[in-house]
Structures are given as structure tokens and as C-alpha cells.
Amino acid sequence: MTFEETLARLEEIAQALDRDDLPLEQALRLFEEGIVRLREASAVLAEADGTVRTLVETAEGVFEARS
């Protein structure tokens, strides 16, 4: 799941939890899933060391990204 999809899923879960007609058991299951997704999203944001590189293509058409 991409970060974008994870956020969309969280949004969906939050909306579902607001509804009264959702059976309690299902609500609890959704909440558990929501916690897992939140952890995933936070982990992605915690990786704050992006690289800066230059793309180089060798004669054989192989790509290298050099710092």
C-alpha cells in the first residue's frame, strides 16, 4: 500500500467509525486496522534522510545513481 493509499484508508476507517449502524465488533476490528495503518504512515514519515543523486547511464544501459 502506498502512503497515499494508507492515508485514504485511514480516512475511510475514521468515517466508518463515526457511523452508528456499524456493528461494534466490526468497529473494533476497523480500529485495530486503523492503528496498524497509523503506525505504517508514521514510519514512512520518520524516514527523513532522502538522498540527492545524479543519474548516470552506463554504456550497457544500466543506471547508476551517484551521490
Added chain:
Amino acid sequence: MHAPGSSIESALGVGELAGYAKESLEAAFPGLWVKGEVSNFKRHSNGHWYFSLKDAAGQLPAVVWARDARRIPAPPDEGMSVFARGTLSLWTGQGKLQFMVDALEAEGAGLWQKAFDALKAKLDTEGLTAESRKRRLPKYPAHVAVITSGDGAAWRDIEAVIRRRHPGVHLTLIPAVVQGELAPASLVQALERLGRWGGADVVIIGRGGGSREDLWAFNHESVARAVAACPIPVISAVGHETDFTITDYVADLRAATPSVAAERAVPVLDELRDGVRALGGRLSDALEDRVDREGRRLRAHADGLRLRAARAVERRRARIERVAGRLEALSPLGVLARGFAVARGADGRPLARRAAFTVGEPFDLLLTDGRVTARTESIDASAPHLRTG
């Protein structure tokens, strides 16, 4: 020695004289700007352009060699007022003056605008500039590619802005020549390389500000087509806010400057963190609310149940008490408690009258706290009747 041509003996050949004339003309009129109108324009199949430059007072045959024509954005229109830079020469074979043009400008935006408009119209017709072709940029790109010069201000600006907004995003430069004759092919090659590599989510293509000529590669048809064919969304960022290029129209998004492109490409990390935190808050709030609601419902049920149970017990108790009261009132035990006794025969039947007794026979006396065995001594008929009738 006589000077050449001063006598019959030293007569010059025609070609020789023409050659001298050509040399002196070229030396006398090198690299001049000339103003005039274009007439009789012809483009030869070998790429050379032939036309006349003229005004009210004169006319001059002109030529643009193919290698120079390539650098001119579009051929001039018939009758167009132009400025031509060139060298005056002589076409020796024909004995004709010839102005060899290496640069041509129309008045105003002129030829650049003409070329721009023609390409724009062509791409419009093909649908390459259509709004419906524009792809949505990824909201949260993990990897941004940049096609520009590695030495330019554009790359420095983009790198700085992206690092500041979101230090977690990976950034890859695909170096390209962004001005001059090599630029279009270099940009196309960089775009193709990006497609084959496939490592980025979005690409910024552009350069910093410059003259119209400096930016011209981004108005090149081959670059426009390569942008349209790019497999990932393209942000075009060429020059300053006022510079519009063909690449801008074909790209999925036009950014006014390279810095703006970087802002559009990458979200601010802190805002993302806030957003995720807020979502977490919404989840817990929603669940807490839900649990509260369920708790209230449960308590309401429990209260109802307790009340009904208490009422049921109360009803039964009241009934039991009523029955007990009636039983007590009817019970012979009550009479016994007041000191009376009941006489019962051996068979258990009550001996209520004189006639039931037989002298000498035993019988039981039932008292409030037990039983006593007795014997009839005598029967006295004169004792007072307790019952009348």
C-alpha cells in the same frame, strides 16, 4: 611588371576579377545588419533559403545556408519586414551580388512567435495540449527526478526547496544541456532515460531565466513530444513567470519558476505529520464515542432489567403475604395458641362432641406445643354447652 589588367598583356580572366571583387566586397561589408522586406522567398530542397531583400530604393539577392537556417525558428513570410545579419558577397558564377544571411529577425516577436504559434496549433490539433490529458501529480511522491543543467540556478533552487519542505524525499538529477543547439536532443535523451530508468514518481523539467533564444529548446517540437510521451507526470518550469513555452502547454503542470515547481511537487513534511496525527486523533475519538454510546445503552438496559425484576419480586411477595394472612386467620393453631386443645381419636378424627367419647377409652389432646395422651374418666352431660343449637 605591370599591374594586372593595366594592359592587354596582363588582362585578367573573368573568374579572377570576380574573385577579387568577391574578396573586396566581403572585406568591405562583413557582418552587417540590413533592414528590408522579404520577397520571392524560396526554400530549396537542400535546406538553403533564397529570397530578395528590398526597400523603396533598392533590392539585394539574399541567401541563408542550411546550417544557418536551422538556427532560425521559422522561415519569414512574404513581404515581412526583417532585419538580416550577413556579409555582402558576389556569386562569381553568375556575377550577381549576394547577401549571405546568418541571422534573421522579424520586427517585434516576429519569427519566434510565428514558429511558436505554428507548433502550438499543431500540438493543439493533435490534442497533446488538452486539459483532459493532464495527469494528477502524486500527492506524496517518494522520489522526484529533475531534468536540468547540474550547474544551473534551477537545480540549486529545486534542491533547496525540496530539502526544506520534505527531507525524506529522494531527489535525482538527470543532467541535460538546456540551451544552445545541443539542448533539444539532450532534453529528449534525458526524458527517454527517465522513462527507461523508472525510478521516480514525478519529474520537473526546466531551467532558470534567460533570453528568448536561451529558452528556445523548450519550444522545440521534439522536446514537446518527449514530454507528452513521458510515463510519469511532468512539471514544466522554464524561466520566469512571464515566460511561456510549448513544454509548459504539453506538461501536466506549468510552474512559474523552478522553485514553484519544487513546492508543487513535494508536500511539507511537518504538515504531513500533523495530518497523520489528526487522523489518529479522529480514530480514537470515534472509537471512544462509540464505546461511550454502547456503555450508555448497556446501562439503560441493565437499569430496565433491574427495575422489572424488583417489581416481579414485589408482586410475588405481596401475594404470599396475602395468602399467609388468610391462612393464619383460618388456622386452628391460632386457637391452640390461645390455650384451647383439640381432642382426637385413635383414628385421628376430631372428637368434637360428647357422643364421640367412650369412658375408659384413650384419646389425644393436641396442644399448641405438642400432644398429650388422655383417657375419658366420665362424661358429664350437665356441663354448659359452648355452642348453642
